[in-house]
Amino acid sequence: MKKKELEVKLDELVERGSFSHAYIIEGVKEGIKLKLAEKFAADISKDQVIHLRAQGLSVKDEDVQVLQVSLGKKAFFGDRNIAIIEDADTMTLRAQNRLLKTLEEPPGKATIVLLSENIENLLPTILSRCIVFSLNEEKDLKDEGYNLSVEMADKVGNMLIEAKPFYEINAILADVLKDRDKAYKFLAALELWFRDLLLALSAGIGTATLKKKGQLIRSSKIYLIVSLIEEAKRDLDRNINIGYALKSMVLRIIQG
DSSP states (O other): OHHHHHHHHHHHHHHOOOOOOOEEEEEEEEHHHHHHHHHHHHHHHOOEEEEEEOBTBBHHHHHHHHHHHHHSOOOSSSOEEEEEEEGHHHHHHHHHHHHHHHHHSSSSSSEEEESSSOOOGSSSSHHHTEEEOOOOOOOTTTOOHHHHHHHHHHHHHHHHHHHHHHHHHHHHHTTTGGHHHHHHHHHHHHHHHHHHHHHHHHHHOHHHHHHHHHTTOOOHHHHHHHHHHHHHHHHHHTTTHHHHHHHHHHHHHHOO
């Protein structure tokens, strides 16, 4: 959803005064996610927000342990402790498992907001216990190239989960293989398509159609596909031939 839409959603939660124990705000723009989370936290509690961010390359087990202690303390000015975990997708496996225990048995009235750029790095069991908001970059709906990329991503995504043969998928990609900018847009749209599918599969979030499609594929396969899309993006960054990068990606997805 767009930034404005998410602001409205969060304001509605504040007005109702009914809060979940955990939320995830997913999106590529870290500053926007943090501002939204901080405003949401300030609106629901007068206490100081507990911040947790990566020390070095990842959020570690001991960081989450400190967070657990802080959440267990009585709030000074209200009845709810609020924590924001930045770089949540960098949590080590041990840190995620520790956080999962907190989500399974929340310490009193506590709310945790996780900020993530790569939601597929989080355990499905964490996703299933959080309300997920996907914050998409603002796109000009009049951008014909973007709309075509979304349409193509939908076609190719469906063909991949239905195990269509390579030659059929390759025929759909013919136009993209000639233009590097189109290839970038297509890969971005395809990655978003599979992330939405993962949310439908792991957390039950999305349309009925998307949830039905999610039954055709394992979450582990989606993780693999997203990693291969990221690899194809890096290939384009290294100026590798467009056709080689995309065809190789499709073949490896089919074989994976």
